[in-house]
Amino acid sequence: MKPLWRINKYLYKYKGLLLLGILFTVISNIFVIIPAQLVRIAIDYVVESFSLFRPLTKGGMGEIARGIFLEFVFVFGILILVMALLRGFFLFLIRQTIIIMSRHVEYDMKNEIFEHYQNLPLSFYRKNSTGDLMARISEDVSRVRMYLGPAIMYGLNLLILFPLVISYMISVNAELTLYSLLPLPVLSLSIYFVNNLINERSEKIQKSLSSLSTFVQEAFSGIRVLKAFVREEDSARQFAEASEEYKHKSIELTKVNALFFPLIMALVGISTIITVYAGGMMVIQGEIGYGVIAEFILYVNILTWPVTSLGWVTSIVQRAAASQTRINEFLDIQNDIVSQENLEAILEGDIEVSNLSFVYPDSGIRALNDVSFQIKAGQTLGIIGTTGSGKSTIANLLLRMYDPTMGEILIDGKNIQRYSISSLRKQMGFVPQDVFLFSDTIANNIAFGLDHPDMALIEKAAKDADVYQNIIDFPKGFETMLGERGITLSGGQKQRVSIARAIAKEPKIMILDDCLSAVDTKTENAILTALKKIMENRTSIIISHRVSSAKLADQIIVLDEGRIIEQGNHESLMAKKGVYADLFEKQTNSGEPIEG
Template identity: 85%
Template sequence: MKPLWRINKYLYKYKGLLLLGIVFTVISNVFVIIPAQLVRIAIDYVVESFSLYRPLMQGGMGDLARENFLQVVFIFGVLILVMALLRGFFLFLIRQTIIIMSRKVEYDMKNEIFEHYQDLPLSFYRKNSTGDLMARITEDVSRVRMYLGPAIMYGLNLLILFPLVIFYMISVNAELTLYSLLPLPILSVSIYFVNNLINERSEKIQRSLSELSTFVQEAFSGIRVLKAFVREEDSAREFTKASEEYKIKSINLTRVNALFFPLIMALVGISTIITVYVGGIQVIQGEIGYGVIAEFILYVNILTWPVTSLGWVTSIVQRAAASQTRINEFLDIKNDIVSLKNLDSEIQGRIVVENLSFYYPESGIQALDQVSFEIKAGQTLGIIGTTGSGKSTIANLLMRMYDPTSGKIEVDGQDIRNYNISSLRRQMGFVPQDVFLFSDTIANNIAFGIDHPDMDLIEKAAKDADVYQNIIDFPKGFETMLGERGITLSGGQKQRVSIARAIAKEPRILILDDCLSAVDTKTENSILTALRKIMENRTSVIISHRVSSAKLADHIIVLDDGKIIERGNHDSLMNQKGVYADLYEKQTQSGEPVED
């Protein structure tokens, strides 16, 4: 139970609903016990009435006795019906309190986890798979909710009903109570083991279903590749194999489920037989009346579900504890990217990088080694290098997605760690190498970083990114939906929309991380010409493996294996006849790829 202590704060938050649920549970269980007593009294009354009925018949008072007899029986019937209705009403109230409380806690937990996810650094997402993150905020939270809702509800019912019923049974007949309850512990233990088998096999089915869904998703996502390589039959064969595994696991679960209710009914039947046998002996001996046997049979049936639920509740608690442990693992991870002085000021854009070294924490790979450079406010820096040279790492460090292993980064003379992180990033425009657009309208994607979207600003950003004409050619223009619910843009169009999104923020620092790789030379020149105007009053960093993207920068550095091997402007680097000049010659001779 220790991992579940973490959620006691939610139980305290909704203590009103929980306390009402406990009160309603006590009241509803009172209305469970009273009908059993009414049945005992009614049966004893009927038996006694029959012993008096014959003499009264012979005395000529049979009709009157019969009428009174039926009236009393009718009253007992009405009382039992009223008790049942009241029991049902309070069961409704229990669900309206405890189950609603569990849903409110589920809502709060999901929000807490999601907010915590967003606060964690980029390194966290490199270490953990998206599927695992999704599972903890959905499946694990749902399992914890089962503990907070049904498990607490049925657990309270057991804790309240069991003592009440046992107390009444003992007060009526202690010996018969002992015999009646003999099979119930066996029932509870049996249900516990059967439930464990059901849960174990259910989890196997869930994993199998997840693998099946992943297989289908990949097959349909890569349908072009499947058809191009004529692998449809192989794909169908693999799907059949995965489906067969799912079918076998499902049948195994069905076989275990088949034991559940027969087991319950068998043990309840045994308990009923014992009650009738022992109770019959006591009736013959004149120790109890017939009504007591009926009352005890009802009590046994009343206790059946709470005792049965004990194994089920125990299983739910175990699963909830395991899930809460997984949730706590992520909630206990702290973000080490924090602001030291929480500065929230408008930046001018002067960047100084001194002896910057960086090792990726998740892999231990060194990405940068003693890198130093300076960009004055309003100037443009070009960073050139091959794949794996550390270009994108510099972008991540400037955005403070990571903190450097050693060295420092200053913005306007202040250590970057002193700035409020949100304030710093809000004044930066970032176009990542891997473009991501949301399933939303083009206008909303471009306005993503703006607090108060303005259509004129959105259109201007689209024009500057040379994507305006493409957008207005769509039937719905800027209201065109992207993603699964709408159209899919080409690679070049995606990159230009991403550039427009960064420009629309009107940032003080603009970072372009190899964002022109999917556009042709003509479009690249058009975008760079537009960007040149935008970059006049902004500090800009153009990261690229293509020399053409960075040649207009005021200053260029060439990276190789995390180190700066050349620096200067385009002309001076060409005169050096080094790596930069070789890259320029090769790219010029080979020509640039043309966008599809």
């Protein structure tokens, strides 16, 4: 139970609903006990009345007596019906309090976890899979809600009903109470073990279903590759094998489920037989009346579900504790990327990087080694290098997705760690290498970084990114809905929309991380020409493996295995006839591929 203590704050927050739920449970259970007592009184009344009915019939008063007897029986019937309706009403109120409380807590928990996810650093997402993150905010939270809702509701019902019924049964006849309850502990233990089997097999089914879903998703996503390599039959065969495994596990679960209700009915039947037999012997001996047997049979049936639910509730609590442990693991992770002073200032754009080294904490890979450079406000820096040379790492460090292992980054003469992180990033425009567009309209994707979207600004950004004409050619223009990850657009269009999104922020510092790799040379030149105007009075960093993208920069650095091997402007680096000149020569002679 210890992991579940974490959610006591929610129980305290919604204590009003919880206390009302407890009150309604007590009242509901009172209306459970009273009908059984009324049945006993009614049966004893009928038995005693029947013994008087024959003499009265012989005395000519049979019809009058019969009418009086029926009137009393009718009154008892009405009272029992009223008790049942009142119990149903309070059961409704119990669900309207405790179950609704659990839904409120579920809502709060999901918001808390999602907000915590948003605040965690990029290194956290490199270590954890998206599927695991999704499972903790959906499946694990749902299991905890089952503890807060049904488990608490049925647990309270058992804790309140059991003492009430047992104490009253003992007050009527202690010996018959013992006989009546003999099978109930066996029932509870049996249900506990059956539930564990059900849960175990259910989890196996969930894993199997997850694998099946992943297989289908990959098959649909990669349908072009499947068809190109003529692997349709092989894919169908693999799906059939995965489906066979899922079917087998589902049948195993169905077999266990088939035990559940027969087990309950058998043990309840045994309890009823014992009650009738032992009660019958006591009636013969004159210790109790006929009505007590009927009353005790009703009590056994009343206690059956709470006792049955004990095993089920125990299982729910165990699963909830395991899920809350998993949730707590993530909630306990703290963001180590924090601001030292929360300094909020309008940036000019001077950037100075001194002796910068960085090792990725999750993999231990040294991405940068003693890198130093300086950019004056309004200047453009080009960073050239092969794959894995550390180009994107510099972008991540400037955006403060990570903190450097050694060295420092100064912006306007102040250490980057002094600035408020949100204030810093709001004044930076970033175009990532791996473009991500949301399943929303093109206009909303471009306006993503704006607090107050302006259509004129969105259109201007689209024109500057050389994607305006493509957008207005769509039937719905800027209101065109993009598919998952922007699948509606071509690779080049996606990158240009991503550039427009960064431009629309009107940032002080622009970082373009190899963002022109999916466009042809002609489009690249058109975008660079537009960007040249946009970059005026803005500090810009163009990261690329193409020399053509960086040649317009005021200064260029060439990276190799995390070190700067050459530094200067285009003319000086060409004059050196080193790595940069060699790259320029090769790329110019080979020609850039034209994307269609």
